[in-house]
Amino acid sequence: MSSDLETAANRDTLRRVAIDPISRVEGHGKVTLLLDEAGQVHEARLHIVEFRGFEAFIEGRPYWEIPVIVQRLCGICPVSHHLAAAKALDYVVGAVPVTATADKMRRLMHYGQILQSHALHFFHLASPDLLFGFDAPVAQRNIAGVIAAHPDIARQGVGLRRFGQQVIAATAGKRIHGTAAVPGGINRHLSATDRDALLAEADTMVAWSQAAVALVRRLHEADPALYDRFGCVPSSLMSLVRADGAMELYDGQLRLRSADGEVLRDAVPSHDYMDFITEAVKPWSYMKFPYVTDLGPEAGWYKVGPLARVQNCDFIPTPLAEAERRAFRAYSGGAIQHASLAYHWARMIEMLHAAEVIRDMLPDPDLTGGERMAEGPRAASGVGVIEAPRGTLIHHYWVGDDDLVRWCNLIVSTTHNNEAMNRAVREVARRELDGQTLTEGLLNHIEVAIRAYDPCLSCATHALGKMPLEVRLVDAGGQCVAQKVRNG
Amino acid sequence: MSQPTFLLDGQSVPFDDGQMILEAARAAGRYIPHLCWHPDFPPHGSCKLCVVKVAGRHVSACATPARAGAEVESDTPEINTERRTLLQMLFVEGNHFCPACEKSGDCQLQAMAYDLEMTTPRFRHFFPDRPVDASHPEVLLDFNRCIYCELCVRASREQDGKAVFALTGRGINKKLAVNAESGRLADTDFAANDKAAHICPVGVILKKRVGFAVPIGERTYDRAPLHEVALPKLEGDT
Structure with a gap:
């Protein structure tokens, strides 16, 4: 697929630039730019250099362990893996559908997760770039800098994330790595105490989320030359939507929309994903490259996540977020937005939607009482698809008669965006690299482009750690001619 | 007197x-x-x-x-240090991954590690790789968590009258085995209501399809520490 991303006629004459590792993303990645003699970026590769192998080591484990094991993939959105696994295994235990209580508890947990993850990404990881500029000193361009310069924004960001985490704790049992979703249902109710505590703050969270959307919108309107063009990578968009076309993050059917807005595929049942999507493998990355099978690898790659979801749905079923979606569409005159930084705007619209959903769901008596578990005829396999904060997340399991997992397949959100991220890196590098010198500015711009996708490289393959930035400029002979190192 | x-x-x-x-x-x-x-x-x-x-x-x-x-x-500090060392050796001999273990909160090994304030396994892990025995319709065996207490061996032999379990091998190669020619639990007369099915202090012998039905945080040793739970109820206790 996309051969111009990764092949060159005379590879020996290319110069190699590596950004390793990339900071303020979840997990470890590395970027290599191969330059030709004219100093033009000929190839761009986002390498995912780590390997985790969850799919292999959960084979042979009993199915009821799986929602708890697989969430250890990630410390940022474990809830998404927890729920996707439980949803898939509902089919295995015949709990289709689960009870109203189970469905609502899981939904509430999920929207808590969307809220906290989007708040974390925007305020803690991305806002320093947007508020101070990509080339601001590293010492300022971090969350501590935001706290110093914009204390109200920082306070609201921290508060929104905290609230999301509290929703998760109240529904999952813990803020991180809870155990409430089990195959067939849920193992707890929402307590009245937790419900009341969350309700007391729910309106404030909606208001703060509105302010966050307004902030990103102002940034776009203030500098359209940057925001509309930076890392712009036109592509199809994929996400779940509800049967009536509404935004739906917990359950639904797959929809694919073309780069110019035409619905290409609609109402694809999530359990048909294996016919719908093919995963290509590249020798230089552990992360696969999915594409829509019948469109082929050249035309069939797509973006997922907030930017896809906000533009793929026909409407958002909460009023404040829907108004912001309309403003988002009106900003581009109805055209589909593909610029990397538009992800942030879409992400904040989704955060507002999540805050509204949480506020509206909390008084529901099904959360505090009612049947928690359902069961029915056993099935040998199940597929669970959910819109995780970063995009469409697919879990698929086969379970033997002896209750052990025989086979599993996980396609995580970041993987779907692999091609788009590679293209965004190349687009930015081609515009910013002068061909002679490695500048901090170039590296910052490439990182900002990748960060916009909020990639979870741990989910895609590996683990979290401190990520200082090391950049090496290597000539075609393997000689390091320039190096920059800074601490993350 | x-x-x-x-x-x-x-x-x-x-x-x-x-x-x-x-x-x-x-x-x-x-x-x-x-x-x-x-x-x-x-x-x-x-x-x-x-x-x-x-x-x-x-x-x-x-x-x-x-x-x-x-x-x-x-x-005393001296004796508790010795106990911690013994615990640490037990932890590295098996695969005791509490975060994803369904026995978490009901496991005596885990509860004792909390009780004795063990903060790290310290020794090199053995990472045993013994296949799970899921052949029995009601009970699953995860041999990688065995601490060789032989309570199942003794319960099956002395109370159930069946001799379903045995320890085989010696020293570092010692392991729990099922007393059947095939080595599979399904090929024994083991039953889910046997005493041996309910006596494992860790996560080896597990009733199937229970998993995380009881939330973490509401389990035996979440409610009270091992040194309280393990004592017999005295007169006047509620």
């Missing part, structure tokens, strides 16, 4: 003739850590967690008869 007594960490503990130190302490409401000891079975003396110091010697409290006037040291 008054009942004889010994001193446990300086406090007087009465005992009956022939009673072991651990039993007498327990009857008096005093906890001495143990994993392989069980009130329904004779002392086994394999886990060594009940180690105490008597007259300068380190002995198993479960298998050492109480003696009048003896001075027994149990809850």
Whole structure:
């Protein structure tokens, strides 16, 4: 697929630039730019250099362990893996559908997760770039800098994330790595105490989320030359939507929309994903490259996540977020937005939607009482698809008669965006690299482009750690001619 | 004639003739850590967690008869350090991954690690790779969590009259085995209501399809620490 991303006629004459590792993303990645003699970026590769192998080591484990094991993939959105696994295994235990209580508890947990993850990404990881500029000193361009310069924004960001985490704790049992979703249902109710505590703050969270959307919108309107063009990578968009076309993050059917807005595929049942999507493998990355099978690898790659979801749905079923979606569409005159930084705007619209959903769901008596578990005829396999904060997340399991997992397949959100991220890196590098010198500015711009996708490289393959930035400029002979190192 | 007594960490503990130190302490409401000891079975003396110091010697409290006037040291830094080391060795011998283990919160090994403030396994992990036995329709065996207490072996033999389980191999190669030609639990007369099905202190013998039905945080050792749960209910307790 996309051969111009990764092949060159005379590879020996290319110069190699590596950004390793990339900071303020979840997990470890590395970027290599191969330059030709004219100093033009000929190839761009986002390498995912780590390997985790969850799919292999959960084979042979009993199915009821799986929602708890697989969430250890990630410390940022474990809830998404927890729920996707439980949803898939509902089919295995015949709990289709689960009870109203189970469905609502899981939904509430999920929207808590969307809220906290989007708040974390925007305020803690991305806002320093947007508020101070990509080339601001590293010492300022971090969350501590935001706290110093914009204390109200920082306070609201921290508060929104905290609230999301509290929703998760109240529904999952813990803020991180809870155990409430089990195959067939849920193992707890929402307590009245937790419900009341969350309700007391729910309106404030909606208001703060509105302010966050307004902030990103102002940034776009203030500098359209940057925001509309930076890392712009036109592509199809994929996400779940509800049967009536509404935004739906917990359950639904797959929809694919073309780069110019035409619905290409609609109402694809999530359990048909294996016919719908093919995963290509590249020798230089552990992360696969999915594409829509019948469109082929050249035309069939797509973006997922907030930017896809906000533009793929026909409407958002909460009023404040829907108004912001309309403003988002009106900003581009109805055209589909593909610029990397538009992800942030879409992400904040989704955060507002999540805050509204949480506020509206909390008084529901099904959360505090009612049947928690359902069961029915056993099935040998199940597929669970959910819109995780970063995009469409697919879990698929086969379970033997002896209750052990025989086979599993996980396609995580970041993987779907692999091609788009590679293209965004190349687009930015081609515009910013002068061909002679490695500048901090170039590296910052490439990182900002990748960060916009909020990639979870741990989910895609590996683990979290401190990520200082090391950049090496290597000539075609393997000689390091320039190096920059800074601490993350 | 008054009942004889010994001193446990300086406090007087009465005992009956022939009673072991651990039993007498327990009857008096005093906890001495143990994993392989069980009130329904004779002392086994394999886990060594009940180690105490008597007259300068380190002995198993479960298998050492109480003696009048003896001075027994149990809850001391020296003895608890030894117990922690034993625990650490048990943790690295098996695959004790509490975060994803369905026995978490009901596991005596985990509860004891909390009780004795074990913060790290310290030693190199063995990472055993023994296949799960899921052949039985009601019960699953995860051999990688065995601590060789032989409670299932003893329960099956002495209470169920079946001899379903056995330890095979020696030393570092010791492992739990199922007493069938195929080695599969389904090929034995094991039943889910056997005593042996309910006695495992860790996560080896598990009733199938239960998993995380009880939330973490509401389990046995989430509600009270092991040193309280392990003591018999005394008169007047609620």
